[in-house]
Amino acid sequence: MPQRKTEELHASAPGLDARPVEEIGAILLSGQIDALRAVSSATSDIARAGQMMAKAVRAGRQLVYAAAGSSGLMAMADACELAGTFGLAPERTRILMAGGIPTSAAMPGDTEDDTQDAKEAAEVIHAGDAVILLSASGRTPYALTIAGIARDRGAHVICLANNPDTPLLTLADVAICLPTPPEVISGSTRMGAGTAQKAALNMMSTIMGVALGHVHDGMMVNLHADNDKLRDRAARMVADIASVPHERAETALAIAKGRVKPAVLLAMGAPNLTLAEELLTQADGRLRAAMAALHSHA
Template sequence: MAERQTEQSGRYLGLDTWSDERILDALVQGQERAIAAVRAAAPAISEAATILAHRLAAGGRLAYAGAGASIRVAVQDGSELPATFGMPEANILYLIAGGRAAMFDTLADAEDDEADGAAQAEVLTAADTLVTVAASGSTPFTIAAARRARERGAVVIAIVNNPESRLAAAADLEILLASGPEVIAGSTRLAAGTAQKVALNLLSTLTHIKLGAVHDGFMVNVETGNAKLRQRAAGIVAAVARVDEPRAQAALGEAGGQVKHAILLCAGAKDIAAAQRLLIAANGNLRLAMARLGDT
């Protein structure tokens, strides 16, 4: 394995003696390098999203695996997918070193537990996709989970911040985020963590765009579980279907809060059943469904 770039030191000698402005400028530059690293990884993110969208559409599940800060970032990404894109919570799995308690408590030695990583991956099947996240690319728990997942037939995507890592070697596809040395050597909650957060965000968002959860920049699979989300959904229906908000709200009520169905009702579908048929025929793609409105 190559030297861990995230743990190289010596570039910031005397950091603790610097002025606040100089320290903050160095930290911001680290964040800028993180964004540049994600931009450079765009082709790999695109490839991963294509694979993930295809496998989710075929009925597979999405799992995340990692330890420490990396899995906390991954859980943040996954936990937003149901409300934002309507992804069923049952289709999202988390393989967490140390279990859910490690999301709040520092269980540092859990990342060394290879047996637990392999054991947690036993829930995966050949239909599933595992996204593994480790800045170092050398976390024993995460590598063991990746290897066992592949043995079970799952596709494994590795998001790492160091080149030539063991985790990347254990995966089907690597997303390398070369964010470089941290301002505070080895503190991968900084630039590496930012790069992971952005890459995961782009991966899950592009995946769900491919799955038809976004139309003209609107979340057309948004869940309507509270007043704010119901208001947001009504605004989406009104904007896409080009109707006023009272009409949009009425259609949402008729559609049981389902935004796509409400849009189709406002756009000319004669009833919920017709809207449902259109969406099924279009594999959930609202644009295609709207184009076929005249066929109902």
């Protein structure tokens, strides 16, 4: 088996433990920056993946994230933010992690080889779902098993790996190679590889949010405002987009039950919530188009 970049020794590794602490910190930061640069070669594929995720959501299908170890943690971090950021129903997002989602600081490494666990976990996958698989090595048995099952069931398969020409990427409808350099701590893919994976996942899910109409001028207009900070953010968004005073924005939000998009239309002069919702439905949830329609309606 050829040596994988994620397992090679970094050029700055010799003598690392004998260097001054400040110098070690600078080397570690440099490793993270180099890992992020690797993402730039995959932006087109990342965009395709985000659009594929949006297609699945529009069709009422699931988003399924699957991985082991550090890659699983990166997947979980992205998946758990989708409901709050873009208003996606939590039950439409699944997280399949080798050994289960950790409930303590213990995360055994042998679970990534458990193909039987992978087969059982993959029972939740159906045709039309978007399945996002991660493996730094591109060879993790858990991820490979789920990828194969997802393909067989007619799901849309998106695979991320940090090594090129690996088995996981061959199973993908959209293959995203993030060719990160060797880790400063050899094989510790929670570092550079994990950073690149997190960046790619954040880009994918944000592109999905834009494609679904949940972003307007860089604002998350489909957020779920369930705390004081987010309620204040929602009111500021309504005030900014509709160009109205904060008090009027808060009144519109109350009528719209905290939903930013219909609240914007109400603040702009929509006579009632029913019309605001109808305009958004006709605009496929896109606020900009609904705002234009409101002007025409007036």
